[in-house]
Amino acid sequence: MTEFSIAELLASRERSDVDAWGRTINPQFARVLRKIGFDRQWVRAEGAYLWDKRGDRYLDMLGGFGMFNVGRNNARIRSALVEALELDLPGSVQIGASPLPPLLAQELIARTPARIERVLFTSSGTEAVEAALKLGRAATGRARVVSAAHGFHGLTLGSLSANGNAEFTQRFGPLLPGFSQVPFGDLDALEAELRQEDVALFLVEPVQGKGVNLPPPGYLENAQELCRRFGTLFCVDEVQTGFGRTGKLFAFEHWGLEPDLVPVAKSLSGGYVPVGALLMSKAVHEAVFDSLEHSVSHGSTFAPNELAMAAGLATLHELDEQELVSRSARLGDRLFELTKPLVETYDVVRDVRGLGLLWAIEFAEPDGGRRSYRLLERMQAGLFAQVIVVPLFREHKILSQVAGHGIAVVKGIPPLTVDEDDVDYFAGALDATIRKARRLPRAVAKLALTAAGVR
Ligand SMILES: Cc1ncc(COP(=O)(O)O)c(C=O)c1O
Numbered sequence: 212m213t214e215f216s217i218a219e220l221l222a223s224r225e226r227s228d229v230d231a232w233g234r235t236i237n238p239q240f241a242r243v244l245r246k247i248g249f250d251r252q253w254v255r256a257e258g259a260y261l262w263d264k265r266g267d268r269y270l271d272m273l274g275g276f277g278m279f280n281v282g283r284n285n286a287r288i289r290s291a292l293v294e295a296l297e298l299d300l301p302g303s304v305q306i307g308a309s310p311l312p313p314l315l316a317q318e319l320i321a322r323t324p325a326r327i328e329r330v331l332f333t334s335s336g337t338e339a340v341e342a343a344l345k346l347g348r349a350a351t352g353r354a355r356v357v358s359a360a361h362g363f364h365g366l367t368l369g370s371l372s373a374n375g376n377a378e379f380t381q382r383f384g385p386l387l388p389g390f391s392q393v394p395f396g397d398l399d400a401l402e403a404e405l406r407q408e409d410v411a412l413f414l415v416e417p418v419q420g421k422g423v424n425l426p427p428p429g430y431l432e433n434a435q436e437l438c439r440r441f442g443t444l445f446c447v448d449e450v451q452t453g454f455g456r457t458g459k460l461f462a463f464e465h466w467g468l469e470p471d472l473v474p475v476a477k478s479l480s481g482g483y484v485p486v487g488a489l490l491m492s493k494a495v496h497e498a499v500f501d502s503l504e505h506s507v508s509h510g511s512t513f514a515p516n517e518l519a520m521a522a523g524l525a526t527l528h529e530l531d532e533q534e535l536v537s538r539s540a541r542l543g544d545r546l547f548e549l550t551k552p553l554v555e556t557y558d559v560v561r562d563v564r565g566l567g568l569l570w571a572i573e574f575a576e577p578d579g580g581r582r583s584y585r586l587l588e589r590m591q592a593g594l595f596a597q598v599i600v601v602p603l604f605r606e607h608k609i610l611s612q613v614a615g616h617g618i619a620v621v622k623g624i625p626p627l628t629v630d631e632d633d634v635d636y637f638a639g640a641l642d643a644t645i646r647k648a649r650r651l652p653r654a655v656a657k658l659a660l661t662a663a664g665v666r
Pocket of ligand 1: 276335336337338340363364365366416420448449450451452476477
């Protein structure tokens, strides 16, 4: 019998990982990585840092699109996973009850408003949203779904039908019938839809991830009130904002909301195991799972699985023990205070905004116009943001992202384990990068154009 070893497999690989991805997974993505110089051979990760083959350390301001709130390769989550594996647990009996799912469900329910009493586990964020769409329809007996323009809820067909960004939806139609959108922040438009009393649910992110759009004052509270008045379920998508990202465990706490449906995912398992959940009111659950015949009306083979549950339990414990939620609020404030003055310093900076460690900087053509900026934006809207992201990575060893297609917004969603020095370093590097980028050397602009293909 030959021994199987991941370490040996890794040691014996002949190609760079980017080459191997290009051959077997996605050649276009590999091309983009090479062109913009993001084609590092990554060898290790811990907390808020990644190391490449050369031994250089990178600050991770991207956090795996928000799945590493407790830090990459968190040793305590790993121990829980190893322990769960060693226990040979009777998971996924399927027609039977295993021990860990109700323990995690109980911990989640204990951390949410009284209205939330049931948990349906999934394996991703988009599946949690799909569950909300299906259960919302069945519970209300209504077909329509309203969501917000520029919203993002995942890329499977149901979630995509609620997506407010054409670049994700075009080429994949027809989408599901019965979906419409209202501008984020527009209560009149929402009321016009809801007063028809045929809308099953209003699906909204408390802070929109694409663009990092904060809700106008009073918007979410009034949206909830409108939902209650017209018999529509209020569904707050916390897939990205949940688990401390905005300085509260769930972002809806900032406005004292009591949603009927809350999809969560990403950081729930500490970034180790695919996981998601739909947190919901008893009323919704009981309207759908209303008889023996309907006892398994929705589900998925791997959800819930014991490893995801073990990681979820350990993650909630870690968020508490390390006080990561208040840390997110504190370091988010620091990041905002350090970067807000950039609006005054640089005419290309239009806005700096954020809530906890969900942060963004927006660029715009200066008043009076600037030819170089206009040329760049004419090549492609939002390109200036790439002119920031590329040198941040290459010169300052900071991994960040543009906050969406066609918008000049750079976004930061680091692991909540970042420290004061990291935040200060990022703010300094950003300042230096903007100062340089205003001169827009042609080579950087070209790189940015290529990078614009990266989500
Ligand atoms: C708000 C929101 N909802 C849903 C999703 C989809 O989650 P997943 O990528 O796990 O399917 C995302 C992913 O970025 C998200 O940000």
